[in-house]
Amino acid sequence: MRRMPRSFAAFLLSASLTVSLQGQQMNPFTTLMQKADAHAAAHHAVKPALSPNDATILNGAVPVAELQRSGIKVVPWTTNDPEKIRAMIRVGADQGYAIDGLISDRPDILQRVLAEERAVSPANAARLKNFNVSGHRGGRGLRPENTLPAFEAGLDSLIDTIETDTGVTTDHVSLIWHDQFLNPQSCRRADGQPYTLENRVYIRDISMPDAQATFICDKLHFGADQKNDLALSPVAVAFAAKEKLMSPYVPTYAEQLFRFADFYAEYYKTGPGKTHPEAKARAAAAARVHFNLETKVLPDRLPPAVAGAQDVNVPKEMFDNHTVSPQVFVDTLCGAIARHHLESRADVQSFDFRTLILVEEQFPKIPTYYLTDNPKILASEFVPAALRQ
Template identity: 50%
Template sequence: MRTPLLLLLWAFAPHLFGQTNVYMNLMQAAQTRTSAHGASVHAAISDGNDAILSGKVPVEDLHRGGHKVIGGISDDPEQLHDLVRAGIDGYITDRPDILIDVLQKEISLAKTAEEKRRLKDFDVEAHRGGRGLRPENTLPSFENGLDLGVTTLEMDTGVSADNVAIVWHDEYFDSKMCRRVDGRPYDANDHFWIRDKSAAEIQQQLICDKTPFSTTQQSDVSLSPVSVAFARKEHLANPYSPVTIDQIFRFVRFYASYYRSGPGREDRLAKERAAEGERVRFDLETKLIPDFLPSEDGKLERTKNHTAEPKAFVQALCPAILRNHMQERSEVQSFDFRTLKLVEEQFPFLPTYYLTSNPKLLQFQTEVGMGL
């Protein structure tokens, strides 16, 4: 969309799109797109704690329309109890172990069979694999999420120079979390941009095993035997080497076989872990933002994206889901609604999750019609 058109839409947005509930509008528009392509999947809303607890997100109305509501991101047990009781369908958390404990307590307090079913079906999403426990978006973080029995592994994706979907949150590999394989200095002045390197270059040069997030993060590889075995099989430099989406899908299958018939088959939790690897879901985020956003004074300003375009994100991610036969276990989420519209039009059988917790992004994109 060209800048002049964006400016025009931004100026006249209140008159063009009205003041009806933005969440319902987003979901209705998404449903129209997928239905037009013969699919019956329903999009979902993923928002922050305040919007859910205040009632700003119309949870019951969205449910009546067949849309899920996912919350995030808190690790405070008291707040998690309140959020679960608000009727949401799932929650993205850095500490899935805490959320699982909260759910067990809520199930013990449930007074009806219907409420117990809802709580047992609650979607526990390990944010970046559960970054409160392991370095984020790494094989060991996802292994730990699987060990805990989460419903969904949540992760971020970028696009490499050779158009491969890479699992990482930022546009570049931050020195606070990563180091060079060869031991050369890698500091805050180094920006190893995903867009500028091939997937092979990224994996050959970086290890992301630092633990800056919290004192509960652990990177001892002895805690991650499946990651160690898989890294060896894939010829990765380290279990904490950056990975691709294809490798994530292979890893989860490897995890299941590791406990079903491999070295972990005698583990006391082998049966449960094998089953976990065979059923866990994937919440895959396209990590980019719109090219323009309003400044503090309301003027549109170009953002400093150093990522691929929306089309490249969709073409790198969605075919990977298909070729690994994971379309029944995956959804695509984003703060950038352009990618979600492309998914709904080109891969309408994949559920889309609209990340709406950034007020500026939500207001701008809906008022200029990006998600409508």
């Protein structure tokens, strides 16, 4: 029997593989990060990372090992239950890999479980050596979220990264808050006047000085372990006095957070906290802590996959976009990072990938984190066409 020419055989093999691949739908997380990586590389930007919902890690939807082989870090959000934290830490244990870190409202619990898992064996200790512990909104399970005391609680837990959220005020400052407005669930007016959803104040409609002169965000609403006793936050109290804030619980902003981390380190290195049993560890952790800063910008149109999941009890207008443009977000937040020369310690994360594209193009030294939830959204108009499956 006459042999088929090698070149023709190779052609047939290539064609059959192409047909096979076309018949399969690529993993949406792989597609997203391949395209994001290509975009970042084209602009000489830092390799992007993926920050998926923890459920998509546990159900195997995110191909962690595959992404890591291409240099993509995977840092999921937001896990608080001790046994679920343990399950997340054990992902990949049988194959010798691990997720790169985890975001938690309870960094104290995360640190405890991580220490237990590292102690299981030398191999486990090696696998988890560089595991990144990130405090969600500082440490929302311990103090009212996104406040100086919450960031202090996270630093007390020796976190590697402070995860937080930003909006943009009228004077173009990166105010730290999760919602588009200062939420009355967390915030009250300092003058005692009623503050409700009906008279809510959007971040884009207030200046930073006015926000700090008007609101105190110390309300408790996240479990029994969340406390607002100022005796638990001595560094925040001292820093607030230094910055002439009316309360440690006034809304803060990115550049103030950067100063706070430095202040915290000095507080335990040379200041009143230097005799604390963990002073050395706390000072060292704060001196190198990273900042994972989310841009809380909504796209102009929410896709059905998102809009359909909206709580029917929440007024529709609360889902409308009351934020500034992605470009203004990038100019404001990345400008603050650059002014403090923190490109190596600050990341920008977002569900709005338009923002991340701009960061990669205009501030290539600042790493980007692609936040994801439902993988179906990755094929929707929610994702810019250049990154869509």
